[in-house]
Amino acid sequence: MTNLNAIDPAAVAEEARIENDDVVMAKSAIILRRFLRNKTAVAGLVLFLALTVFSFAGGFFSAWDKETIDPFNIGMPPSAEHLLGTSQAGIDLYALTVEGTRISILIGLVVGLVSVLIAAVYGCTMAYFGGKVDKVMLFVLEALIMMPALLVVAVATSGGGDGLRENVPSWLLLIIVLLVFSWMGSARLIRSLAMSLMQRDFVKAARYMGVPARRIVWRHLVPNIGSLLVLDITRGVTGAVLAEVAFSFVGIGIKVPDVSLGVLINQATSQVQTFPWMFWVPLVVMFLLTGSLAMMNDGLRDAFDPGSGSVGRARRKGK
Template structure:
């Protein structure tokens, strides 16, 4: 090659093209939503919970509580303990049941002279009440208890833990001693006292969960706040003169949101199970109103003969709890700034 030959640059020659950013700029919320949509199980679970909450709200019109609790004492012998019947020739859903020790299943609807065309998709209980209607009411009550108690836990726990961790020093010490005192009080004592003051019911359950449930959230938020307030980005925010509350809400809270969301999603099924335990010891919802916990508790003694009375509310309880857990895992990954993946 001669010395006079021109040197040719291979590749992009346009400076603007080299500096162009091909990936669109996304806000924190848009990036979190993009990552959440990639988790199919979380999306399906979220849609299921949205449908369930909307259906539970609409069901107050079509399935009132009085209708689910009503039974005719003259027709108990006809409608009691009927197995599920959907009209499909599917074992367990055809109105037939096989008693322990029997060799063949029997048609309970014919045996008890149930009117032709009358069928119950989820069966009936020992008083002839539709189990499907009672499960709908139970889901409604369990969701109200869980969501209301969790909302109170979230507001109090996050605010308390964030303030305690940010202030530190003597303030943090005093606030933590208060938490230890509250934690030392058994929940059963609180429930009993509220039951005496307000009567057993939804309100006393919500208050009993809310009075002590926020402690775990507050401790987690406080520990994370103590860790994050020493990070470089917080020190940088302090150096440019940002106020303490603004730093806590704008810089620390988004970084710990993943842990908060997971804690919330674990609190909801825990609250439902807590309500179930209270119903089992007659401190929950007043009979004859049913929740998922009371339905399972009442049907335990009939598990061998009428297993569907336990399975139907149990399946509903498992699906609701599993959906909240799956959504919580998806939101944790979506809102974690460290979980951003390259496209």
């Protein structure tokens, strides 16, 4: 135990430096640094944040809101009074777009993130425990896949469950229903990936250190399928936005007075010729939204994946 107990001034100084935290960098700082090296991704993030800010603060820049009808301007193209024009009902399109973007981002983010999270934890747990646990959980998963999602959404948002509908807004209901049916595919994929990770030595090492099972799943398995998760999250967000559009299109998603980009697009499709601005404005916003996520994709993967080329230049290598 010689050099463990030795005390010398250099060691004390070193200790002070360690306490002050200039040596050990937080993992988040490292990830952020790696993310910032990808310019496209940063641009995507900026765009995404701008859209989010727009969806929350945009309402303050206009005198109109999504419910006030302007009887003098019905179905008017963009003008000084109404920046983006008005709908057939005489509602300001700018106000509708702000509101719709917020709901769409909310649905997309919540469904994308939470469903991937559920899938990751569910899939990794199945792989880690194996045996009976795996069998039962796999059965539940298969049963859910068989369920006709469309019908359940239709019932939940329009037909039965009246009491439920009175208490929760339609967007929240849609989120819950989308969540329940969106994670199974990824969970199965993640299960097989995690099973191959289980064979790796570092999982064995953690087990032999006596690390509890849930921590191994959370700290070793989930991050190591991170590249896939990141891709799944952005894909999931896009997918949820599109699903919302699709459900709203067939008339079972978001209900008026709630509004979303999908509802706006749906309302405008029949009159693209006469009221083009009503179709193109929400469509461009949706394109910006999904596009910004796609731009972030690569950067996020690089940031989380140590095997990527994002090591930065001019760093010393070796000893």
